[in-house]
Amino acid sequence: MQFSFANQGLAWSDAYFLAQGLLNTVRLAAAATLVGTLAGIVLGWLRTVSVTARIATAPFVDIIRSVPMIIQLILANSFLSILGFGASPFWFGTVALGAWMSAVTAEVVRAGLLSVPLQYRKSARSLGMTGYQELLYISLPLAFRTGLAPWIGLVLSLIKDSALAGVVGYIEYMRSTQILITRTHETWLLLMGAGLFYFLICYPVSRYSRRLERKVRV
Amino acid sequence: MRTIVKALLATAVATLTLAGQVHAESALDTIIKNKKLRCGIMLDSPPAGFRDSNNEPDGYDVTYCKDMAKALGAEPEIIETPSPDRIPALVSNRIDVLIASTTPTPARALTVAFTQPYTNNVMAVVTRKDTGIAQYSDLASKKLGGVVGTTPEQLFKDELGKGWQGKGATYTGFASDAETFMALQQGKIDAIVINVAVFNALSQSGQFPEFVMAGLAPLADFGSIAVNRDDQQFLNWARVFVFTQVSNGRWAEVYHKYYGNGPLPPLTAEGINF
Amino acid sequence: MIGMNGYQFYWSIVWDSLPLLLAGAWVTIQITILAFIVGTLIAMPMAVARQQGEGWAYRFSTWWVELSRNTPAVFQLYLFYFGLGAFHINIPSYAAVLISVSFNNAGYMTEIFRGGLNAIPRQQLSASRSLGMTSPQSFIHVIFPQMFKVIFLAYVTQGIWGMLNTSLGMLVGLQELSGATQYAQSASFRTFEFFLVTALIYYVIAKGLQFSSQLAFRLIYRS
Incomplete structure (x- = not known):
C-alpha cells in the first residue's frame, strides 16, 4: 500500500493522547517536588548548622541558579547516560528538576531556620529538650510557617519548568501539544489548551500563596 | 549532630561513586537474550519518522526498525530520541541502535559507528x-x-x-x-x-x-544506521542487515511505500565503496 | 581525556567551535539586556496602575501579570512565534525571543516594583505634587529612584531569570548560546562536552551581570 500524508485533523483519540501528557506532567512535577523538597530540607538544615557543608554545597546552589533549566535537563540526561544509567526520561527529568528544587528549597529552609529567634531555641534547650527535639518541635514548625509561601512559589516554577522536559524525550503536556500541532496544524486551539492547563493549575495556587504570605506577615 | 552531617555527606559521595556500572557485552547478545530491539528514532521528520493519526510511530525508519527486529527474532521498541538525546541514549544503552536517517560524517564517526548507507x-x-x-x-x-x-x-x-x-x-x-x-x-x-x-x-x-x-x-x-562506537560485533551484523534489505528487494518496497514511486536513488557514491 | 563507562571525552572539538559558542553568547547578552530594558519600561507604568486597584489600566496590567507568571515561559514563546504565525504575522525568531522574554520580565517586574512602591510613604507623592511637579514628574524624579533602591536585589535576580529564559531560543532555531550549542553538538555528536561548556559560559554571564549591576548600584546610590 502506498503511503500518503493525510491532512489529519484532531480526533477524539487525541484527547486521550493529551490526557496522557497531562498525567505525565503531574507525575514528573510530583516526583521532582517530593525528591527536591526532601533533599532540600536536609540540605538547608546542613547549610544552616555546618559551615563546612555550607562551603561545600555553595557552588551547587550557585550554579543551579545560574544555568538555564533546559541546559540542566540536557546535562543531567547526558551525564547520567555516560555514567551508565539506562533509566527512562522520566527519571532524568526528575533528577534535573529535583536537583533544582533541592537547591532553591534549601535556601528557603535556611532562611526559615535563621528567622527563628535565638531566645526560642535557647529556652527550648533550657526546658531540657535535646538539640534534635528542639529542631523537630520548635525550629522546623516555625521555619515551616515562614517558608510555606515561598516554597509554594518554587513548586509553581517547577511545574512551569517541567514543560521543558520534552527536550530529553519526555512527553509531558507541552510536548504532546507540540506533537499534535505538528500533525494537525490546529495551532491556536492546542496552544490555548496548553496555556489554560498551566494557568488553571498555577493561578489558584499562586493566589492562595499570596494570601498566605499576607497572613504570615501580620 | 556532627556525626549525622558526616554520614550524610559520606552517603552522597558513595552514591555518586557507585553509580557507574560497566557493560562490555555486545548489544547483539542482549537483544537476542531479551528478545527486544530498542530503536532510537526521530519522530518529527516525516516520512522517515512521524506519528500517525493514532499518534503511533510510523515511517521509513520505523519500518526499518521493525524489519531489523524481525531479523533478530525480537520485539521492536520505538524510543523517540530528540536531537540532544540521540548520543546519550546510545551511550547509556537506553537504545540499541539509532535509525534516524543520520548522515555519516567523519566528525560524528568519532562518537558512533555507522553502517553503510541505508537511505539516500x-x-x-x-x-x-x-x-x-x-x-x-x-x-x-x-x-x-x-x-x-x-x-x-x-x-x-x-x-x-x-x-x-x-x-x-x-x-x-x-x-x-x-x-x-x-x-x-x-x-x-x-x-x-x-x-x-x-x-x-x-x-x-x-x-x-x-x-x-x-x-x-x-x-x-546519505543516511546510515548508527550503533555504539565500541560495538564492532553489532556493527558487523547491522551491515549485513542493510545489505540484505537491498538484495532481497525489501528496501525498494519500503522506499516506494514512504517516498513515492519515483526511481530508486543510489546507495553508493559514484566510484567508491563504503 | 578521561574515559567513563567507555565514553571518551573529546574536548578539542569544543575548543574548535568556541568562536561559534561565543557568537551565540553575544546574542544571549544582547537579548538579555534589551529584554531587561523593555521589561522595565513596561513594568513602571503597570506597577503604578496595579497600585490604583481599579480602572482599565489596572485590569490590563493585572491580566498581563497573571498570564506571564502563571504559564510556562516556553508557552509564551510559542504563542508569539507559532501562534502569531498562524495568522500570517511572521516575526523572526530573534524578535520572538526578545518579545516573549520582555513580556515575561514585565510581568514579574511589575509585581516587584509594586512591592517597592508600597514601601514608599504615600505622602511623598503629595509632597512632590505640592512642589509643582506633575504626576509623571514626581514618579520619575522622586518615587522611582527610591523604589529601585528598595527592590534592587529582586530586580537584578529577575534580570538574570530573563537571561536564563533566552535559552528557549534554541527551540525556535535562534542561534543564541543554547541554539549555537545545539547546532555544534549536532554536527559532531559531542552532546555532553558542548553543553557542559555552555553551562559554564551561562554561569560566567550570570555572575558578570550580577557583579556589574552591583557596581552600577554603588555608583548610582553611592552606598
Missing part, C-alpha cells in the same frame, strides 16, 4: 508559489531555512559565507522538519532544501498546496 535523500529546492524562485541559484538573496544540524543547513551556511550573505540571503535553523514546513507555509522563510521524495509525499497529501519544487540542490544526503 536526493535533495531539491522547495519554495512557495509566490516567491518566484525557479532554481537553486535564485536562493542567493532569499530567506532560507532548515533543520539545525542537518546537511542542508551546512550547505546554506557555506553558501552564505561564500557570498550569499552579501546578496541578502539569511538563514534560520529550526528544531524539526515539521517546524520548517510550517515556517515556509507561514512565510517566515522562502525556501528550504529537502528530500525530493519528501516533497512528493507532501504534495500528495494536499496539506501544503502552496509548495512547489524549484530544481535540485547540489547535495547528496
Whole structure:
C-alpha cells in the first residue's frame, strides 16, 4: 500500500493522547517536588548548622541558579547516560528538576531556620529538650510557617519548568501539544489548551500563596 | 549532630561513586537474550519518522526498525530520541541502535559507528508559489531555512559565507522538519532544501498546496544506521542487515511505500565503496 | 581525556567551535539586556496602575501579570512565534525571543516594583505634587529612584531569570548560546562536552551581570 500524508485533523483519540501528557506532567512535577523538597530540607538544615557543608554545597546552589533549566535537563540526561544509567526520561527529568528544587528549597529552609529567634531555641534547650527535639518541635514548625509561601512559589516554577522536559524525550503536556500541532496544524486551539492547563493549575495556587504570605506577615 | 552531617555527606559521595556500572557485552547478545530491539528514532521528520493519526510511530525508519527486529527474532521498541538525546541514549544503552536517517560524517564517526548507507535523500529546492524562485541559484538573496544540524543547513551556511550573505540571503535553523514546513507555509522563510521524495509525499497529501519544487540542490544526503562506537560485533551484523534489505528487494518496497514511486536513488557514491 | 563507562571525552572539538559558542553568547547578552530594558519600561507604568486597584489600566496590567507568571515561559514563546504565525504575522525568531522574554520580565517586574512602591510613604507623592511637579514628574524624579533602591536585589535576580529564559531560543532555531550549542553538538555528536561548556559560559554571564549591576548600584546610590 502506498503511503500518503493525510491532512489529519484532531480526533477524539487525541484527547486521550493529551490526557496522557497531562498525567505525565503531574507525575514528573510530583516526583521532582517530593525528591527536591526532601533533599532540600536536609540540605538547608546542613547549610544552616555546618559551615563546612555550607562551603561545600555553595557552588551547587550557585550554579543551579545560574544555568538555564533546559541546559540542566540536557546535562543531567547526558551525564547520567555516560555514567551508565539506562533509566527512562522520566527519571532524568526528575533528577534535573529535583536537583533544582533541592537547591532553591534549601535556601528557603535556611532562611526559615535563621528567622527563628535565638531566645526560642535557647529556652527550648533550657526546658531540657535535646538539640534534635528542639529542631523537630520548635525550629522546623516555625521555619515551616515562614517558608510555606515561598516554597509554594518554587513548586509553581517547577511545574512551569517541567514543560521543558520534552527536550530529553519526555512527553509531558507541552510536548504532546507540540506533537499534535505538528500533525494537525490546529495551532491556536492546542496552544490555548496548553496555556489554560498551566494557568488553571498555577493561578489558584499562586493566589492562595499570596494570601498566605499576607497572613504570615501580620 | 556532627556525626549525622558526616554520614550524610559520606552517603552522597558513595552514591555518586557507585553509580557507574560497566557493560562490555555486545548489544547483539542482549537483544537476542531479551528478545527486544530498542530503536532510537526521530519522530518529527516525516516520512522517515512521524506519528500517525493514532499518534503511533510510523515511517521509513520505523519500518526499518521493525524489519531489523524481525531479523533478530525480537520485539521492536520505538524510543523517540530528540536531537540532544540521540548520543546519550546510545551511550547509556537506553537504545540499541539509532535509525534516524543520520548522515555519516567523519566528525560524528568519532562518537558512533555507522553502517553503510541505508537511505539516500536526493535533495531539491522547495519554495512557495509566490516567491518566484525557479532554481537553486535564485536562493542567493532569499530567506532560507532548515533543520539545525542537518546537511542542508551546512550547505546554506557555506553558501552564505561564500557570498550569499552579501546578496541578502539569511538563514534560520529550526528544531524539526515539521517546524520548517510550517515556517515556509507561514512565510517566515522562502525556501528550504529537502528530500525530493519528501516533497512528493507532501504534495500528495494536499496539506501544503502552496509548495512547489524549484530544481535540485547540489547535495547528496546519505543516511546510515548508527550503533555504539565500541560495538564492532553489532556493527558487523547491522551491515549485513542493510545489505540484505537491498538484495532481497525489501528496501525498494519500503522506499516506494514512504517516498513515492519515483526511481530508486543510489546507495553508493559514484566510484567508491563504503 | 578521561574515559567513563567507555565514553571518551573529546574536548578539542569544543575548543574548535568556541568562536561559534561565543557568537551565540553575544546574542544571549544582547537579548538579555534589551529584554531587561523593555521589561522595565513596561513594568513602571503597570506597577503604578496595579497600585490604583481599579480602572482599565489596572485590569490590563493585572491580566498581563497573571498570564506571564502563571504559564510556562516556553508557552509564551510559542504563542508569539507559532501562534502569531498562524495568522500570517511572521516575526523572526530573534524578535520572538526578545518579545516573549520582555513580556515575561514585565510581568514579574511589575509585581516587584509594586512591592517597592508600597514601601514608599504615600505622602511623598503629595509632597512632590505640592512642589509643582506633575504626576509623571514626581514618579520619575522622586518615587522611582527610591523604589529601585528598595527592590534592587529582586530586580537584578529577575534580570538574570530573563537571561536564563533566552535559552528557549534554541527551540525556535535562534542561534543564541543554547541554539549555537545545539547546532555544534549536532554536527559532531559531542552532546555532553558542548553543553557542559555552555553551562559554564551561562554561569560566567550570570555572575558578570550580577557583579556589574552591583557596581552600577554603588555608583548610582553611592552606598
